[in-house]
Amino acid sequence: MNPLLEKFNTKYTSSPFEEIKEEHYLPAFQELVKTSEKEIDEITNNSEEPTFENTIEAMAFSGEQLDRVSNIFFNINSAETNDEIQKIAQEVSPLLTEFSSKISQNEKLFERIKNVYDQKNALTLNEEQEMLLNETYKGFVRSGALLNEEDKKKLEKINMDLSIKSLQFGQNALASTNAYFKHITNKDELKGIPEAILQQYEEDAKEKDLEGYVITLQYPSYLPAMTYAENRELRKELALANGKKSFDGGEFDNQNLIKEIVKLRQEKAELLGYKNYADFVLEERMAQSPAKVFEFLNELLEKATPYAQKEIEELKSLAKADGIEDIQSYDHTFYAEKLRKQKFDIDDEELKPYFQLEKVQEAVFGLAGKLFGLEFKEITDVQKYHQDVKTYEITENGNYKALLYADYHPRKGKRAGAWMTSYKNQYKQDGENSRPHISVVCNFTKPTKDTPSLLTFQEVTTLFHEFGHALHGVLADTQYPNLSGTSVKWDFVELPSQFLENYCYEPEFLKTFAKHYQTGEILPTEKIEKLSQSKSFMEGYQTLRQLGFGLLDMAYHTEVGALENKTVKAFEVEKTAATNLYPSNPETAASPSFSHIFQGGYSAGYYSYKWAEVLDADAFQYFKENGIFNPDIAAKYKVLLSSGGTKNPMELYKNFRGREPKVESLLKRAFG
Template identity: 35%
Template sequence: MMTNPLLAPITELIDYAAIQADHVEPAITQLLQQARQAVEQIAQQSTPTWESTVPALHLATEQLWRAWTVVGHLDSVINSPALRDAKNQCLPHITEFSTWMGQHQGLYQQYLALSQSPDYAHYNAEQKRTIELALRDFRLGGVELQGQARQRYGEITEQQALASQRFSENVLDSMDQWALYITDASQLAGIPADAQAAFAQAAAADGKPGWKITLKMPSYLPVMQYADNRELRQTLYKAYATIASDQAENTDLDNSDVIEQLLRLRAEKAKLLGYDSFADLRLETRMADNAHQVIDFLNDLARRALPFAQRDLEQLKAHAQQLGIADFQPWDAAYVSEKLRQSQYNYSEDEVKQYFTEPQVLNGLFDVAQRLFGVEFKPATLSVWHPDVKAYEVHNQHQQAIGYLYIDLYARSGKQGGAWVNSERSRRYHPDGLYLPVTYLICNFSAPQDNKPALLTHDDVITLFHESGHALHNLLSTVDEPDVSAFAAVEWDAIELPSQFMENFCWEYPVLKTLSAHVDTQEPLPLALYQKLVAAKNFQSGMQMVRQIEFALFDMLIHHQSRGLTIQEVLETLDQVRNEVAVIIPPAWHRFPHAFSHLFAGGYGAGYYSYKWAEVLSADAYAAFEENATTTADGSRDTLDPATGARFRDEILAVGGVRPAAQSFVAFRGREPSAEALLRHSGLSEDAA
């Protein structure tokens, strides 16, 4: 009989290459049954102890949650109809089990008894925090609900999970189904050669002549930035702006009703738990106190950024006039911006990209992590889900293995867009030994072409460093209790601190020298080109800032409601926000919310402000490295200070969610956070740098 790779013991690594869609339902069914029986036994204890409750509960459920994480991961990186169907078959059962556990009175009473026992005073910080957060989550999971309200909570949770999955599938399918085939080379004028080669390869793979353009970022962005053909830019802009909407070519994938359903369900769930809005409910587990504080925070940033954004737009429109574009439109923005950048700073992103080969960038990233945190990434021969995936065993400064990292960098059909990190298995102490964390780092970069290594834009490099910060947060944990690990317990509006912090090193010349090797000459990035890059660092930073604020305000406003909204009300809210903080207003047919997966298929509903909130923390944290920087032989600033890195590792990364994030920040910085470093780094203050 064939073994099911999803049933591998938690102590073993998953054999990804062996997993088939028909493994999913049998494995999840078996693991659900085992977990339910074990949970019931734990919940019926007469005299609970720490050992008989918390570690026992992990033992009862961790194999199930690990298998389900793997299924969800594969669904996002190698999506297929069979895998999708298998996941969707199991999703209601998983959701029902999760709700059942969260509302289990017996289990709740076990944790309550632990919190009131004489032994509690002798628990360590991790154990106390685990109990504290568990009791909070029981309450937020509806454990106090009775009768019809309790039943309705379970129904809402299941419907939410199914709706989020449908939203995600609609976005993926809408994007994957759209393609533009071109046979006239003149239509591609201005687009870099490597992008055109990728287009030609994509067309050939479909057995068609010419070039194939898709809505995946490595295809979409070169067109929007470089194509001289304005009509082509407009075509792609409209296709991308109407993904999974009523304005798309295929309206069968319209997410309008899904958005309405999710907002209605979220508002109803909040009401059941005694909150005025979904935003109020979500902010119970955040650093921010309430929605008004978040809105005030965002409006204050907007007030500071808007004058810079308006200046950016005026420059853009003036340059568009010089290019012969009299009626500047949103599909001209990226193209004119690139032309303006080249005219102001005398370099193009394509020129810079030639220096960032993927192998060199990865090696440079690993070098930064080693210098800062004493961590080493050793290539490992592990089973992977796709030939593009690279696997590493991660070692600390004492040459001890501390975890595993899988890196999947390239865009492809069947893979969700964007970049993210997820954890297949958390670090956990067990009497039999230490379970090491297993982490995924996923991006969507252009794949290698013509037997040459993949080339990354500087923005790609920043994205990779950003995601590495999330990965390091999981890998460098010294927390023994998984319920207070970084991904389980750090407040959502602080979870971006390590990731945004890592981005800063992408602007330091000593780091960029180690990251770069020209694809043809292997020369590092020249100092003169670096200086142009830095001079342009805050190019249009005002416009970028208000764009993020627009998304965050929109998110908070649609979720700070006592009821769900119609799709018309959603779009009207977005228009209202744009009128207040945006400088580029898109056409009326633009349907940005319909593909906003962060909000409707991810965990960022009522939480998108976290990017700006955490950016205040990350910029201020990086300022500590600036204060301890040294000067290199060529006069550059070297911020890779191992002593400061060790403090950041020990006070921020290693402690996970053992204590509130605000306490961890103060432990590292010695004071409360200040927004001044963010404004300075963004070029939005008098002391800009």
């Protein structure tokens, strides 16, 4: 029996992780693709006249089991993968791409959709139904429904190639990250690194049956070394290894894949009648055009550069005092930490005992309760894909609202970084409001035998960030699954996550949870105030770094011709020149592990982090002016979150704020 092909007979129809074996996936996908094809055939060959209900709505609810199995499989491929899962992914991706192409190129089906679309003015649709109709029609057109047969076949092949190459890019980046570790037996080489981190390095060494210490390129291991190691040669070696990920000419090199992916995206855009891939992508974003994105990025670049340069000058002075005349990028984090300590008397390691993971999670749960009336209860009768995962039942006024999976610690089969994802979308059907299953995945330091998991302040903000995304999913209250939760314009999706980070800097909120894990003592008031003041520390540098990634992403997707005759490294250096504050190392490059744009969904969209910062600064300013827990404003914000993609995002924002967002809100927060 294949559990993926049965009705999930579990609490809240949650994913039956413990019953699923690797050999179940491929047969399940093959069977469910056939089932979903039959559902589409029934819609296509319906003898009745096309209506919104029998065509558009029927499509929105089709393929539910396939969607759920896809969510399970691809989330496992990110959070608990292995060679076998990755091999299956190589078979499954083309299968799903082919299925998707068959639907989008089904002329008879498109005829029905177009028939409904053409008479939309005569239909009595509500706002959400109208949005679904528009998005469905547009989705088909953007997938090639208006192309001739020959071009449809070309597009199908491009999509197939892209799915395989993007998957390969991600697998290479992960393998390259896992392939490196630094083994150290002499403790003196680790001078400056706090004892708690050294304990972690010892545990990592034991896992590899080694004596001494092991540092990896996983974020919780790599970052503390770059922040505290006085050994400059060690920092240099680690930074070099990190910068060489998938850029060393070895078996996991991604340079050719970058060129192939970018070329295929350009071909796809041209085939669909667009000048370039960025034009194609941005038509469906708040920003709407590459010109507007470049204008936005360059305006911020002009304003932030003087601040960034001033910050680097301060770091240079500190480095000079240590006899370093040529400060390099691998010195940045070390001296930034020194300067932060000097300016604010803040030491991440000194703060960590006040940020026990469980207490930070309690705080974010409490905040969701205060703002939106949600309650969280840990439950143990839901299956999990790994023993580290914890599961929570979320309720509102005693009614079940959502299921939450929390997966916080790094392991071999888990990709780096932090993300929110969904195992099941929310939707309403047959009088039932079917609730979502949401997951938050991070890579925080594991507890040791002596110490619980303690977070750096940056990790605290990371948890709040991902939980902001989770709330977008949890509060979803829409009719259709494909307009639910985070199914919004891509440059709007970061608003809820970045908005929630603001609370981490608010003294009245920090005092409620920043408590020493051993003594229960609240973080001293002066430290809380300094932490609050430190919000804009190195903001100029961080802004330029983000703008560099944004400009590079836009260049890859507007200037593919310019890349053809250049190396990936040369292209990257040229396109980020205005944002680079340190000399570039010829042996390193960011692009070959830039998974956001070559594997994730941020292609021609990386700018949206900054775009959403304008939205979040403006939204939080509204709370600040009226009270950070103001119930009336929280109620309006809840409407924005629960509406998902049912309305135009600017309309949603204006309904909440009473006006359009202002870039000045971000500049004021960042630079005063």
